Amino acid sequence: MVKSDLTAPLGMNKRRGIGRLPFGLIGVAIMTVLLTTGLIWIGIVDDPNGGEPMATIELSSALDGVSPGDIEIVSLPDGRQLDQPDAESDLGSNGNFLLSDPKSSASAGQSSGPTSLSDLARRVDYEGMDAGFSGEALSTEPIKQLLEPHKFGSLPKISAEGIRPLDVYARRPSPTTLTQARIAILVNGIGLNSDMTLKAIEDLPADISLGLSPYGDDIDSWMQSARLSGHEVLLQAPMEPFDYPDNDAGPQSLLTNLDKAQNEERLSWVLGQTSNYVGLVNFMGDRFTSNEMRMNELLSKVRDHGLMYVDDGTSPRSKASEVAGTQKVPFVQADLVLDQNLNQEAIGTQLLELEVIARQRGIAVATATAFPVTLAALEAWSQRLEERGLSLVPISSAINSTR
Known part of the structure; x- marks a missing residue:
């Protein structure tokens, strides 16, 4: 029997297919998605900060807590200068x-x-x-x-x-060093050997400070050469070591058995050898620097002459730090001596230790002597210092930051 709509069960003859899908509703949904996506895309692409969290802060022109040293003076873009x-x-x-x-x-x-x-x-x-x-x-x-x-x-x-x-005579550090770990190095013995002195002046970075020996030949000329190359300079003050007189710092040494006036006379001789220096650093002197009374006499004169004092770090018994604090003397304490062991490997190890101290504390200080191996090591080491996130600064930049 031929089937017809009359004989088919109710609902069984309805055709299923795509012809009955709600195309209108689907089209509206697609258009809505496209429109929404487009608006979001425009908002992100046209706005450089689109899609990022935003915050609003209130700016103030108040200068509370800002010192004059925090402000840098620059020239204007069109070449005009600030007053x-x-x-x-x-x-x-x-x-x-x-x-x-x-x-x-x-x-x-x-x-x-x-x-x-x-x-x-x-x-x-x-x-x-x-x-x-x-x-x-x-x-x-x-x-x-x-x-x-x-x-x-x-x-x-x-x-x-x-x-x-x-x-007046201190070298100003670069403002860029304020954001980096800093290292200050003082190389002593300048003026005793002309070849090594010339190498130190010409080959070392200008931010390495130089200590002039008062016994050097033509010390005033070496001072001028050093400062014309940008180096800050100090004077070495010879002082009595523990094994004196077997070991002698020279005829103008400050001695513990001399009275105050005699030591002041010898100090005046040292101070008169040249000019344009920022302070003194001890030469030898582990016995003298361990004598609190004599160090009080010395550092009070350093302060009265408007100078700074550097303890070269060779004597753990030195009273310089505590006396300088009492006398209010601009003071720097060396953290280590780079060339107590005169070989390249040992100096390299000390330089690595210096970098560690600088990163831990923000600034580190070392002293050295103008020996050939020392100067060669310093020249090579300083080549890529900034790539390692470190900066050299003059010794005066470390004043009162090492105690």
Whole structure:
């Protein structure tokens, strides 16, 4: 029997297929998805910060807690310059100034240093505070108001305005070092051997400070050469070691058995050998530096002359740190001596230790002597220091940060 709609069970003859799908509703859904996606895409692509969390903060122009040293003065993009402040009023508190003018005759190998405080006020290069950190010449002519006539020559003194030789002759560190671990190195024995002295001055980075021996030949010329190459300089003060007189620091050594006036006479001889230095560092002297009374006498004179003092780190019995704190003397304590063992491997190990200290504490200090192996090691080590996230700074930048 032929089936027909009349004989088929109810509902069994209905056709199933795509013809009855709700195409209208599906189309609307697809259009809605596309439209929503497009709006989201436009919002993200057209907005550089699209899709990122946003926060709103309130800006304030208040300068609470900001010191003048935190503010850098720069030139304007169109070449115009900002008005320069009065340097003479700022020297006493700012500590480190770059005295040379990058546009002056210093670049031709001649001294560019000012010869008076009024000249200094005109010549301090505020615009170029970032300049000179790879060899820019420092002043070699002393400031007359910072000199005290003496039978041994001119000694450093604090000016009537309270400006110290330390303030004027120190090398200013690069502002970029504020964000990095810093290392200060003082190489002593400059002036004793002309070949090694010349190598230290010419081959070492300018931020490595140099300690001049008062017994060196033509020490004033070495001071000028060092500062024209950008090196901050100190004077070595010879002092009595424990095995004196078998081991002698020289005819002008400060001795524990001399009275105060005799030691002051010898100190004056040392101070009169040259100028434009920022302070003193001991040469030998483990017996003298362990004598608290004698160190009080010495460091009070260092303070009164407007200088800093560096303990070279050779004696664990030194009283320098505690006496400097009592006497309020600008002070630096060396963390280690790089070349107590004079071989390349040992010096390399000490340099690695110095890097560890710098990363842990923010700054590390070392002393060394101008031996051939030491100078070669320092020159090679310093080549890629910045790639390792470390910066060299002058020894004066470590004042009172190592105790």
